[in-house]
Amino acid sequence: MWKDVKVGFVLASNTLKRGNKKTTIFTIIVLALIFINFVFLPAMINGMQGIFINTMTDYVYGSITIEPLEDHPYITSADTLLKKITSVTGVLAATKRLGAGATITYKEKYVGSNIYGIIPGEESQISKFQEVMREGDFLTEMSRDEIVLGNYVSGEEGGPELLKGLGGVTTGTIVNVTYNNGVTKQYKVKGIFKGGSEVSDTVALVHFKELEDILGVQGQDKASTIIVKTNIIGIEPEVKEELIYLGVKEKIDTWQEKIKDVLKDAMQIFSLLTISSRVVGMIIAVFVLFMMIYINTVNKRKQIGILKAIGITEQSIIYSRIFMSVFYAIGGIILGSIILLFLLLYFKENPIHFYETMSFSPVLEPNITIQALLSLLITSFFAGLIPAWLVTREPILKSIWGR
Amino acid sequence: MMKVKNLIKVYNPETIPVHAVNGISFEIEKGDFVAIIGASGSGKSTLLHMLGLLDLPTKGEYTINNLNIVKLPEEEKTLYRLLQIGYVFQEYALVEEMTALGNVSIPLIMQGKSKKEAEKLAKEALDIVGLRGMYNRTEDQLSGGERQRVAIARAIVAKPKILFADEPCANLDSKTSEQVLEVFKKLNHELKLTIIMVTHEEWHIKYADRVIKLRDGVIEYDKRKNH
Structure with a gap:
């Protein structure tokens, strides 16, 4: 197991070090955009929601409202x-x-x-x-x-x-x-x-x-x-x-209950938007990541066949593809986070105005950010695993010569 | 050492059967340098793929040192390819993102050797095939002959019992081919390495001790040269 991991790491690090840099950069940029897509729209919605909630709690309802x-x-x-x-x-x-x-x-x-x-x-x-x-x-x-x-x-x-x-x-x-x-x-x-x-x-x-x-x-x-x-x-x-x-x-309402009454429709629309953007983001992420890594792996099937022919285990080859895939995902997350940071700073300085007098900036929700991060890592893990598993299961000669 | 008995390979047995290898039997002793020759489609590459554990025979027995190789589970076949067999392909078949040193050391790392030790042994193997000082060159910085010699170094670095070479000079000019074949000869003489080489070039057989000629999937002749 340890030998497999070690060889997988050596293969992956060599491919990343000496492989096609343009492909690596392109993959990382696409993953960064997927990460931003995951996080940014919910952050915008969160910011918009926040302005409503803050307005309600800071001026009208406090934390709890007691009425006759x-x-x-x-x-x-x-x-x-x-x-x-x-x-x-x-x-x-x-x-x-x-x-x-x-x-x-x-x-x-x-x-x-x-x-x-x-x-x-x-x-x-x-x-x-x-x-x-x-x-x-x-x-x-x-x-x-x-x-x-x-x-x-x-x-x-x-x-x-x-x-x-x-x-x-x-x-x-x-x-x-x-x-x-x-x-x-x-x-x-x-x-x-x-x-x-x-x-x-x-x-x-x-x-x-x-x-x-x-x-x-x-x-x-x-x-x-x-x-x-x-x-x-x-x-x-x-x-x-x-x-x-x-x-x-007396009638006791928390601010959440009060806002539920007042902003019921708006909150429903917001949560619908958040959920749908996350689902769409997830589908795009899985599809793009899987396709990119699948194509990349299939393009290397000859090399995978050769490695098997010289006695490199299937597990090592699978680990190498997983390492590469996770590396792309981490690269995408880091680049995405940097772009996101700039976007957040930009919108903090230049808030989005609406209703003529109200303005808001996107607010990152830690839960969604962690979910996006984990989703991307888990997706990349499987996007590395599945194509590699499929290709390594092929007979050696079929991998090398495609027949 | 190696025994092949009535080896048969039939492609498409259910639809239009093609008998690529049709009942071949022979024995090869340790230290032999065997050239398998024959016209295109005679079954020589198919035979080598089966001997090198890259493909399964349809029927027949194949043993090395009395071990029935065909019946080994897949994991053990992989281990056998890693420890006992070296394989040189027709094309250079290097991992393109790795240097010459990386390509040669990877089977040793797979064996569990440390990177340092693997690289030391890989350098020795590259020296044997005449590539001293070219350790850090990548595939695109090497000529065709040099690439094939990297592939040979990779095949011999783990000190295998048998080296299989599938038309190793197919993409090389005659001068480079000669250099590669000299390397084989040297390995055969100095390391007593058993070499089984498939070739379609008649002049290559002068490097071998024994020539097996195939025709339509059967042995046409099996001659041992007298020294």
């Missing part, structure tokens, strides 16, 4: 619930929010928007609104009669139609807000944030107490939602279980 049960407008005893939630292992922070629909007007322009009443100090641990201030400042604990607007609400002068909003309101401007319950109030624009998506930038924020007054629930310890942030991504289901165990009766 059906037929209940508010969560009651919100502060008691918050204490219970923050005592759970794995919970980084939690905050309550009030929400109301409203129409915001400035001069003749108006925009429909969701207004969240937030506690600024807590919100900074939950969402990214304060990190994406385009201008002005975020709300403080003392903020009263002040509002921060999403970029879509304030609008950008001369910007795309989608961004017209209030036509370019700036910090310091006074806007009128008419809530759905009929209450109207004037606010001074304290700042404008730009999260880069419709989900984040169509809302406006005021202080929690401000909205308590508007909704007439001041001092009643009520909230529309409680947003929870876990310290590690992926533990949300366990935290949810723990909350249920602790007797939280």
Whole structure:
């Protein structure tokens, strides 16, 4: 066995060292493209998915969203619930929010928007609104009669139609807000944030107490939602279980469950695209790799016959073809990874824009990359093994003279 | 040493049978240099392929040192080809991506020798066939005669008991052919190597001790030369 491996290695290394360099380079380039094909489209889809997920979790849903049960407008005893939630292992922070629909007007322009009443100090641990201030400042604990607007609400002068909003309101401007319950109030624009998506930038924020007054629930310890942030991504289901165990009766959804509802169709399309691109990639990989190595091996059948005639074992010959095939695959993976790295760097600097304001870059998923790597190696193993096995089984004279 | 008894090879036995070798019997002693001659289609190459374990006879017995070679399992035949037999083909039949040294050392590595030891013995074999200093040349850097001598070095490097040569000078000019045949003669004399060579050139037989002429798959004559 060891002798066979050794001879196989010697034969393969000689063929690679002194064989046709153009064939070797061509094979490696083709395999690199197959590797990229395997990984890149899923990375693009992953990047696109990521932008949706991040937008949802960073601004709206956090890690876990707790909402009142059906037929209940508010969560009651919100502060008691918050204490219970923050005592759970794995919970980084939690905050309550009030929400109301409203129409915001400035001069003749108006925009429909969701207004969240937030506690600024807590919100900074939950969402990214304060990190994406385009201008002005975020709300403080003392903020009263002040509002921060999403970029879509304030609008950008001369910007795309989608961004017209209030036509370019700036910090310091006074806007009128008419809530759905009929209450109207004037606010001074304290700042404008730009999260880069419709989900984040169509809302406006005021202080929690401000909205308590508007909704007439001041001092009643009520909230529309409680947003929870876990310290590690992926533990949300366990935290949810723990909350249920602790007797939280409200509706609890992890971000995955929330997104499933909201982006159900999109996610299905994404996963369909990912699966189909991987299946097609795999078929192409198997076919191309097998054909190339098969043709290469069949072209060498005379040489294989001669080697058998001088007493080189079939196993050695098979090992040599496997070594060569795996070498091509490793070469392809290395070259593919280098090209992929450049592509990722390029798209990081030049993200792909869509919906006028959103942009994304491809994100490599380690699982898919490992799968692609293993698929290519396993395919190359069999692409080396099968043709070599078929040719070495031929009688020596048939291999040498083809008869 | 080698006994062949009523050896028969029939191609296409089920459809249109062709009797390539039709009941050949002979014995060859250790150290013989036998030339098998005959016209094209006389069965000489078919006979050599069977003797060199590259093909199976349809019928008959073939023993070397009383060992029934035909009945050996395939793995043992491979081992026999590696350890006991050297084979020189009509065409140079080298591994094109290997140097002369690589081509000659590969059977030794297969035997389990270290690369260093294999290369030392391969160099000695290349020296014997007159290729000293050409160790690192690849096939395209060697002339036809030199390539054939590399093939001979590869065939003798493992010190086989018998060397089979299938028209080894078919693609060589007469001068180069003479050089190759001189190498055979030297190996036969100095190493007492048994050589069985198929040729269609009448003048090649002067190098052999014994001539077996085939015609239509049977022996027309079997003559031992008197020295």
